[in-house]
Amino acid sequence: MPSALEDELFPSTPGKFKIERSHGMNRQFHRCFASTSTMFLWALFLIALTASYLSFQSFVDSGSRYFSASWGGIQWEKQVRNSAQIHRSGGMSVLVTGAAGFVGTHVSLALKKRGDGVVGIDNFNSYYDPSLKKARRSLLKSHGVFIVEGDINDNRLLDKLFDTVAFTHVMHLAAQAGVRYAMENPHSYVHSNIAGLITLLEVCKTANPQPSIVWASSSSVYGLNDNVPFSESDRTDQPASLYAATKKAGEEITHTYNHIYGLSVTGLRFFTVYGPWGRPDMAYFSFTRNILQGKPITIYRGKNRVDLARDFTYIDDIVKGCLGSLDTSGKSTGSGGKKRGPAPYRIFNLGNTSPVTVPTLVSILERHLKMKAKKNFVDMPGNGDVPFTHANISLARREFGYKPTTDLQTGLKKFVRWYLSYYGYNHGKPVN
Numbered sequence: 001m002p003s004a005l006e007d008e009l010f011p012s013t014p015g016k017f018k019i020e021r022s023h024g025m026n027r028q029f030h031r032c033f034a035s036t037s038t039m040f041l042w043a044l045f046l047i048a049l050t051a052s053y054l055s056f057q058s059f060v061d062s063g064s065r066y067f068s069a070s071w072g073g074i075q076w077e078k079q080v081r082n083s084a085q086i087h088r089s090g091g092m093s094v095l096v097t098g099a100a101g102f103v104g105t106h107v108s109l110a111l112k113k114r115g116d117g118v119v120g121i122d123n124f125n126s127y128y129d130p131s132l133k134k135a136r137r138s139l140l141k142s143h144g145v146f147i148v149e150g151d152i153n154d155n156r157l158l159d160k161l162f163d164t165v166a167f168t169h170v171m172h173l174a175a176q177a178g179v180r181y182a183m184e185n186p187h188s189y190v191h192s193n194i195a196g197l198i199t200l201l202e203v204c205k206t207a208n209p210q211p212s213i214v215w216a217s218s219s220s221v222y223g224l225n226d227n228v229p230f231s232e233s234d235r236t237d238q239p240a241s242l243y244a245a246t247k248k249a250g251e252e253i254t255h256t257y258n259h260i261y262g263l264s265v266t267g268l269r270f271f272t273v274y275g276p277w278g279r280p281d282m283a284y285f286s287f288t289r290n291i292l293q294g295k296p297i298t299i300y301r302g303k304n305r306v307d308l309a310r311d312f313t314y315i316d317d318i319v320k321g322c323l324g325s326l327d328t329s330g331k332s333t334g335s336g337g338k339k340r341g342p343a344p345y346r347i348f349n350l351g352n353t354s355p356v357t358v359p360t361l362v363s364i365l366e367r368h369l370k371m372k373a374k375k376n377f378v379d380m381p382g383n384g385d386v387p388f389t390h391a392n393i394s395l396a397r398r399e400f401g402y403k404p405t406t407d408l409q410t411g412l413k414k415f416v417r418w419y420l421s422y423y424g425y426n427h428g429k430p431v432n
């Protein structure tokens with residue numbers, strides 16, 4: 001005989017229905033009641049199942065976070081504090097974000113060499129070969145600079161760093177770089193250049209004392225501006241790429257934090273920085289690799305076959321600009337998230353003031369490499385590039401004596417020397 005529950009679940013035999021009807025209203029009421037309580041039991045069961053799944057998930061998440069965290073602990077704190085030690089009078093302790101990046105490595109090294117305290121943070125992402133970033137980390141380690149592996153979106157890590165060291169300055173260089181890659185992976189620009197920036201500023205605003213912030217904007221904010229040379233007061237509301245748009249947004253976002261919380265902010269518009277330990281995604285670097293490997297290179301051309309040009313700026317000049325900015329940044333005025341008075345908000349171009357065309361860049365590389373490039377000229381695709389850049393640097397010169405001294409010929413010679421010593425002529429694989 002089928003049970004009552006089976007009856008509820010399988011009321012499909014026509015004969016049965018007839019019998020049930022003949023039992024009248026009382027039977028109907030019991031059926032209805034039994035059906036509601038069954039559904040109620042099932043609902044309870046499902047809720048309990050979901051709740052236990054969710055709590056298991058959060059246990060797994062927090063567990064994996066705990067176990068995979070590469071930071072924290074007494075030894076870690078000791079390394080952070082040692083790295084942040086200041087070894088000159090009037091020195092600063094600087095948190096350098098993106099410290100395993102191209103500019104980050106050079107700036108960290110220069111600060112350390114003059115006796116400032118430096119702690120780096122870098123997420124070692126794979127936008128380009130992470131082994132180059134790790135080699136830069138080893139270089140910094142040999143000079144006493146410790147890089148914490150972590151993301152600037154991790155506010156717990158940032159809080160912990162500020163709990164461990166009272167940083168006087170933040171040199172914020174962590175970013176998703178690259179103009180054309182923004183069409184491939186737009187969200188990575190939002191993640192690093194917008195969300196990451198805000199996470200960092202939130203931590204800086206509540207830190208006590210608040211640090212002064214110097215950060216990397218970009219020449220690309222000038223976008224379709226055609227006033228030459230580009231001055232800081234020129235319009236920057238016509239970005240040509242999402243990369244440029246996120247950097248411009250960064251300028252507006254930092255202004256807000258300066259205005260509301262009294263954070264001292266200096267934005268640096270870098271103009272196509274190049275040099276030893278550079279970024280493999282940039283033209284001068286990938287051209288070098290391809291020329292050495294006998295592979296063709298693509299040279300973009302503008303409208304009416306006009307050559308593209310960039311105000312290529314050598315890394316050592318950029319480093320001087322970064323240190324000059326840190327030295328003159330002025331203090332933040334807030335504390336505990338409250339503004340106490342107006343704080344400096346500055347923006348500077350850091351360029352070279354002498355644009356060079358891309359074909360000229362290639363011929364300089366050919367000379368240094370003693371090899372001919374296989375050149376493919378193609379019309380510039382609509383991918384965010386701008387036809388030329390040219391910096392007016394008078395503001396930075398006036399404020400902290402910024403004066404670039406390395407021309408492209410000299411700078412590329414140093415780059416090629418480094419490239420060959422790092423990768424050798426067998427290209428691609430580091431020699432050590």
Ligand SMILES: O=C(O)[C@H]1O[C@H](OP(=O)(O)OP(=O)(O)OC[C@H]2O[C@@H](n3ccc(=O)[nH]c3=O)[C@H](O)[C@@H]2O)[C@H](O)[C@@H](O)[C@H]1O
Pocket residue numbers: 177178179217218219220270271272273281282283284298299300301308309310358385
């Ligand atoms: O100043 C900046 O704010 C930016 O500078 C840099 O961007 P760009 O000036 O675009 O440098 P880069 O890619 O080296 O291309 C150089 C030239 O080579 C041309 N180019 C490029 C690639 C190629 O295959 N062929 C080619 O002709 C290309 O059309 C261009 O004319 C940084 O990458 C960026 O992160 C940001 O910091």
